[in-house]
Amino acid sequence: MQAAADEYELHYQDETHLETNPYLSRVWHPIGQQPTVPAAGTNRRLTCFGSVEAFGRGRVEVLDAAQDSAAFVRSLEALDARHAATGRQISLVLDNGSCHTSKTSRAALAARAAWRHVSWLAPYCPNLNKKEREWRTLKRDVRGHLARSLRAFVDELLAGLHRLGGARCDIVDHVPQWFLDGHRRPPTGRPPGRPKGAKDSSRRTVRRKKLAANT
Numbered sequence: 001m002q003a004a005a006d007e008y009e010l011h012y013q014d015e016t017h018l019e020t021n022p023y024l025s026r027v028w029h030p031i032g033q034q035p036t037v038p039a040a041g042t043n044r045r046l047t048c049f050g051s052v053e054a055f056g057r058g059r060v061e062v063l064d065a066a067q068d069s070a071a072f073v074r075s076l077e078a079l080d081a082r083h084a085a086t087g088r089q090i091s092l093v094l095d096n097g098s099c100h101t102s103k104t105s106r107a108a109l110a111a112r113a114a115w116r117h118v119s120w121l122a123p124y125c126p127n128l129n130k131k132e133r134e135w136r137t138l139k140r141d142v143r144g145h146l147a148r149s150l151r152a153f154v155d156e157l158l159a160g161l162h163r164l165g166g167a168r169c170d171i172v173d174h175v176p177q178w179f180l181d182g183h184r185r186p187p188t189g190r191p192p193g194r195p196k197g198a199k200d201s202s203r204r205t206v207r208r209k210k211l212a213a214n215t
Contacts, residue, residue: 008090011054011092013092025139048062049061074172
């Protein structure tokens with residue numbers, strides 16, 4: 001593959017969670033003084049789907065709010081754009097995560113079989129995936145402190161992904177607005193609380209707090 005570098009790219013793909021709470025790593029501190037870092041009251045989390053080209057020709061990173069098959073398909077669409085721009089076929093190295101092996105993901109991979117070749121890693125061998133080594137560097141350099149806002153949290157992650165380097169970096173910001181607004185999941189549009197007139201499928205157990213006195 002390296003001999004035909006103008007025709008092929010080899011990408012190691014993986015995903016990781018990135019949290020608003022600071023990443024705990026090795027730090028210098030005086031003897032006898034315990035280092036402390038501020039933490040968010042409510043921890044929030046994003047997922048980054050990323051792939052690094054084995055010969056230093058760049059990367060494809062998609063920052064998302066979910067880790068599911070739909071998010072993995074969005075990372076494949078980012079690889080579609082890279083293939084259209086470079087004209088090179090892509091060999092993708094994947095682990096056996098559930099978001100990679102679902103029916104939706106396998107169908108998306110099969111639809112791109114003409115120019116994308118998939119190599120599956122053996123179970124439980126992250127040491128063979130080059131992308132795994134980059135996550136520790138990203139978290140150490142970018143997530144060692146508490147961001148001032150969710151927007152600043154996302155911008156710092158995007159800047160850190162760019163600093164990982166490469167000849168061509170395709171960084172996609174797919175963070176939804178509801179995450180930046182402070183919601184934990186997409187709003188349904190319904191008013192909070194129990195819907196008016198709703199009924200339970202099974203009868204509720206009555207727990208009486210005031211019991212009759214013994215006579």
